[in-house]
Amino acid sequence: xxxxTRDPDVLASAVLDGDRTAxxxxxxxxxxxxxxxxxVGRRVYTQTKGGYTVGITGPPGAGKSTLTxxxxxxxxxxxxxxxxxxxxxxxxxxxxxxxxxxxxxxxHALDPGVFVRSMATRGHLGGLALAxxxxxxxxxxxxxxxxxxxxxxxxxxxxxxxxxxxxxxxxLTPGAGDGVQASKAGLLEVADIFVINKADxxxxxxxxxxxxxxxxxxxxxxxxxxxxxxxxxxxxxxxxDVLAAIEAHRAHLSGGTGPSGLSLLEERRAARALSELRRxxxxxxxRHVKDAVGESRYQQLMDEVAARRVDPWTxxxxxxxxxxxxxxxx
Amino acid sequence: xxxxTRDPDVLASAVLDGDRTAxxxxxxxxxxxxxxxxxVGRRVYTQTKGGYTVGITGPPGAGKSTLTxxxxxxxxxxxxxxxxxxxxxxxxxxxxxxxxxxxxxxxHALDPGVFVRSMATRGHLGGLALAxxxxxxxxxxxxxxxxxxxxxxxxxxxxxxxxxxxxxxxxLTPGAGDGVQASKAGLLEVADIFVINKADxxxxxxxxxxxxxxxxxxxxxxxxxxxxxxxxxxxxxxxxDVLAAIEAHRAHLSGGTGPSGLSLLEERRAARALSELRRxxxxxxxRHVKDAVGESRYQQLMDEVAARRVDPWTxxxxxxxxxxxxxxxx
Numbered sequence: 056x057x058x059x060t061r062d063p064d065v066l067a068s069a070v071l072d073g074d075r076t077a078x079x080x081x082x083x084x085x086x087x088x089x090x091x092x093x094x095v096g097r098r099v100y101t102q103t104k105g106g107y108t109v110g111i112t113g114p115p116g117a118g119k120s121t122l123t124x125x126x127x128x129x130x131x132x133x134x135x136x137x138x139x140x141x142x143x144x145x146x147x148x149x150x151x152x153x154x155x156x157x158x159x160x161x162x163h164a165l166d167p168g169v170f171v172r173s174m175a176t177r178g179h180l181g182g183l184a185l186a187x188x189x190x191x192x193x194x195x196x197x198x199x200x201x202x203x204x205x206x207x208x209x210x211x212x213x214x215x216x217x218x219x220x221x222x223x224x225x226x227l228t229p230g231a232g233d234g235v236q237a238s239k240a241g242l243l244e245v246a247d248i249f250v251i252n253k254a255d256x257x258x259x260x261x262x263x264x265x266x267x268x269x270x271x272x273x274x275x276x277x278x279x280x281x282x283x284x285x286x287x288x289x290x291x292x293x294x295x296d297v298l299a300a301i302e303a304h305r306a307h308l309s310g311g312t313g314p315s316g317l318s319l320l321e322e323r324r325a326a327r328a329l330s331e332l333r334r335x336x337x338x339x340x341x342r343h344v345k346d347a348v349g350e351s352r353y354q355q356l357m358d359e360v361a362a363r364r365v366d367p368w369t370x371x372x373x374x375x376x377x378x379x380x381x382x383x384x385x
Numbered sequence: 386x387x388x389x390t391r392d393p394d395v396l397a398s399a400v401l402d403g404d405r406t407a408x409x410x411x412x413x414x415x416x417x418x419x420x421x422x423x424x425v426g427r428r429v430y431t432q433t434k435g436g437y438t439v440g441i442t443g444p445p446g447a448g449k450s451t452l453t454x455x456x457x458x459x460x461x462x463x464x465x466x467x468x469x470x471x472x473x474x475x476x477x478x479x480x481x482x483x484x485x486x487x488x489x490x491x492x493h494a495l496d497p498g499v500f501v502r503s504m505a506t507r508g509h510l511g512g513l514a515l516a517x518x519x520x521x522x523x524x525x526x527x528x529x530x531x532x533x534x535x536x537x538x539x540x541x542x543x544x545x546x547x548x549x550x551x552x553x554x555x556x557l558t559p560g561a562g563d564g565v566q567a568s569k570a571g572l573l574e575v576a577d578i579f580v581i582n583k584a585d586x587x588x589x590x591x592x593x594x595x596x597x598x599x600x601x602x603x604x605x606x607x608x609x610x611x612x613x614x615x616x617x618x619x620x621x622x623x624x625x626d627v628l629a630a631i632e633a634h635r636a637h638l639s640g641g642t643g644p645s646g647l648s649l650l651e652e653r654r655a656a657r658a659l660s661e662l663r664r665x666x667x668x669x670x671x672r673h674v675k676d677a678v679g680e681s682r683y684q685q686l687m688d689e690v691a692a693r694r695v696d697p698w699t700x701x702x703x704x705x706x707x708x709x710x711x712x713x714x715x
Contacts (some may be wrong), residue, residue: 096698272599326691331690339701357659363430367665
């Protein structure tokens with residue numbers, strides 16, 4: 056029976072009990088931020104089921120949505136349920152199929168084994184970099200064994216969001232200067248798999264050569280060098296190869312052992328959890344600092360330091376006095 | 386008259402009055418950190434004279450010290466005074482010519498227009514990333530129109546330190562896989578000038594081609610694409626070209642106007658000052674957090690979050706309560 060409330064606790068309980076009709080509203084709570092989102096975060100954190108997250112990023116127009124759509128189809132063909140978070144940091148819209156290219160995923164709109172959700176910037180403290188992993192945990196706790204996180208472009212926050220996955224796929228297209236894009240945007244660092252989509256383009260070999268050259272310059276401390284997979288997503292060509300590459304990377308992470316003795320997958324997840332703690336702490340401290348010092352005084356101090364009229368230690372002292380509510384730290 | 390005290394205020398006054406015999410002890414105070422270093426930092430910050438900073442970084446064995454030595458010689462030949470900070474984050478030693486290759490600079494030991502100083506990790510809160518800019522300001526305030534900051538290797542902190550200069554030079558050598566090193570270590574991002582030293586090596590053209598290829602993949606929003614200068618530092622070949630490249634970059638920064646209407650040089654320095662404020666604030670907050678929560682409890686919380694037994698928000702709340710000394714933020 057569908058739950059009609061907006062109470063975060065009731066919604067979270069419903070989802071944890073398997074009622075997915077409560078998912079959209081619970082995700083809205085997460086996206087909206089504030090104490091309600093934090094309450095959901097606390098509630099769900101220890102209830103996750105170890106589902107696998109795949110990040111998908113790349114320049115606009117690379118065909119990420121089409122590829123995602125094809126991946127959904129293949130996964131569903133094998134009987135597996137799948138959830139998709141489509142993240143657009145620049146969009147004021149959110150909460151469903153509001154983005155134009157989301158419409159394509161409507162193919163799966165009547166399939167209860169597929170859940171698609173768009174997320175954009177809302178009021179969440181710490182922004183999407185914190186809201187997205189919380190949303191992923193909600194979907195995981197709701198029982199989806201695979202969550203695909205697709206970002207719209209290659210802005211820094213988008214790359215970070217897609218990079219915070221178990222396996223991160225970077226989708227590029229030939230003839231679009233995508234080697235340049237990849238290099239500039241920090242895509243090389245986050246890629247576990249490169250997908251060259253629209254691989255019927257004449258310059259496909261050139262892009263593959265550029266990527267290989269750049270990879271030759273790097274090192275692969277954990278023994279995984281990102282494979283390059285060619286696809287023509289609109290025709291469905293190569294989609295099976297992409298799934299095979301994801302499975303191979305997953306097996307590599309699960310089978311390998313890191314310096315701590317845990318599996319590479321567990322280490323990767325532990326590092327993500329710590330990085331999330333640091334973000335949360337930085338966001339809370341930042342808010343606290345601005346509240347305590349006052350937004351306008353804070354900006355004024357930044358300006359004075361930039362103009363070299365006030366030294367950083369004096370400015371930091373004043374800010375810290377505001378935070379701790381005392382003058383002792385002078 | 387030489388000042389024999391270790392009192393930071395007296396030392397700072399002496400240096401600001403032109404007594405360079407007090408410089409080594411004043412720099413030791415800066416390196417040592419603590420309240421004394423901060424007092425010096427506050428005192429000197431507004432007394433700087435706008436001197437020019439050149440960062441020199443690159444892999445060990447690239448010939449940075451030899452090149453630095455030659456640059457000193459050329460600058461002195463033109464009558465200009467010059468100070469050198471040789472930074473080695475990994476060395477437990479500091480305070481002068483303790484590093485082996487510092488001995489070379491002893492050529493200039495009797496020249497009062499040259500000041501050479503090694504710096505290593507000491508107790509400075511925030512580490513060398515904060516101690517080095519403070520030391521540079523002390524040398525600037527002491528009247529040196531040029532400060533060369535040379536780092537030993539290409540660790541992340543070394544690259545950051547050398548990158549926090551008005552002009553940053555990256556020194557590479559052919560046949561050593563330095564294209565690989567440069568790419569991995571983030572050297573491409575900080576370089577204003579590439580120097581290919583030991584340019585009599587047969588693979589010099591190969592390294593130059595690799596660098597050019599990687600630069601083709603980048604963009605140069607301010608209209609400065611790093612030139613590649615060939616040198617044979619042991620023979621003095623190309624040293625004049627390096628100085629000319631530094632001068633060209635300096636003219637570019639001074640002559641260009643950034644988005645704020647300031648010169649590119651002023652914008653670069655303002656951005657550095659803000660980044661320093663953020664570092665100072667982060668270091669003070671970090672210390673404050675660990676003091677307030679207790680180092681062992683802090684580590685325990687990190688471990689619990691990494692193991693997913695505690696969620697980041699709950700951990701951050703506990704930490705923040707410690708910082709603000711209240712339970713209100715729950």
